[in-house]
Amino acid sequence: DTGVSQNPRHKITKRGQNVTFRCDPISEHNRLYWYRQTLGQGPEFLTYFQNEAQLEKSRLLSDRFSAERPKGSFSTLEIQRTEQGDSAMYLCASSPTTQGGYTFGSGTRLTVV
Amino acid sequence: GESVGLHLPTLSVQEGDNSIINCAYSNSASDYFIWYKQESGKGPQFIIDIRSNMDKRQGQRVTVLLNKTVKHLSLQIAATQPGDSAVYFCAENPYGGATNKLIFGTGTLLAVQP
Numbered sequence: 001d002t003g004v005s006q007n008p009r010h011k012i013t014k015r016g017q018n019v020t021f022r023c024d025p026i027s028e029h030n031r032l033y034w035y036r037q038t039l040g041q042g043p044e045f046l047t048y049f050q051n052e053a054q055l056e057k058s059r060l061l062s063d064r065f066s067a068e069r070p071k072g073s074f075s076t077l078e079i080q081r082t083e084q085g086d087s088a089m090y091l092c093a094s095s096p097t098t099q100g101g102y103t104f105g106s107g108t109r110l111t112v113v
Numbered sequence: 114g115e116s117v118g119l120h121l122p123t124l125s126v127q128e129g130d131n132s133i134i135n136c137a138y139s140n141s142a143s144d145y146f147i148w149y150k151q152e153s154g155k156g157p158q159f160i161i162d163i164r165s166n167m168d169k170r171q172g173q174r175v176t177v178l179l180n181k182t183v184k185h186l187s188l189q190i191a192a193t194q195p196g197d198s199a200v201y202f203c204a205e206n207p208y209g210g211a212t213n214k215l216i217f218g219t220g221t222l223l224a225v226q227p
């Protein structure tokens with residue numbers, strides 16, 4: 001296992017288009033998290049899953065955003081009708097069920113033009 | 114509202130010196146804290162953590178100090194190396210193990226001069 005994997009690394013899209021990102025967590029980790037990070041800021045929580053259940057969503061996650069983890073393994077984050085304000089680094093992380101530090105992936109950098 | 118950290122400051126140190134990066138947190142309910150290192154173009158990398166029942170924890174070349182009285186966290190890096198150059202974030206969990214959701218500060222840029 002090489003850690004948390006995110007694809008693609010970079011995505012440039014036109015405003016109004018839909019985009020989907022994928023995250024493959026560490027296999028034995030039950031929890032999976034999505035965070036968003038803008039330049040010069042710390043990551044901001046978007047949502048998290050325990051196994052396949054989405055247990056919490058941030059107010060930052062508008063109706064245009066949806067995340068899934070259908071089989072409790074990989075997860076996808078979809079943004080519909082992208083806006084320039086969606087441009088950011090989208091980070092995925094995973095952790096064991098108990099409280100502890102996450103392992104982050106390298107992120108997907110989204111640029112909306 | 115809840116907040117962790119400061120506006121992004123920059124700490125410049127000479128190679129071989131010790132570095133101290135500071136962080137203030139505002140939520141007295143936080144019981145778990147983590148320091149992350151983020152290099153350009155990469156995701157945050159776990160450095161060290163500390164629970165609220167401790168005031169000091171040491172790792173390899175790093176020490177985290179927690180002062181709950183003034184809600185202050187610091188990361189000490191001994192014998193700073195060029196490879197330590199990165200943005201460092203503190204993060205807190207005021208929600209307990211039920212969610213393990215973290216609140217991050219804005220980070221400190223550590224620049225190591227050779």
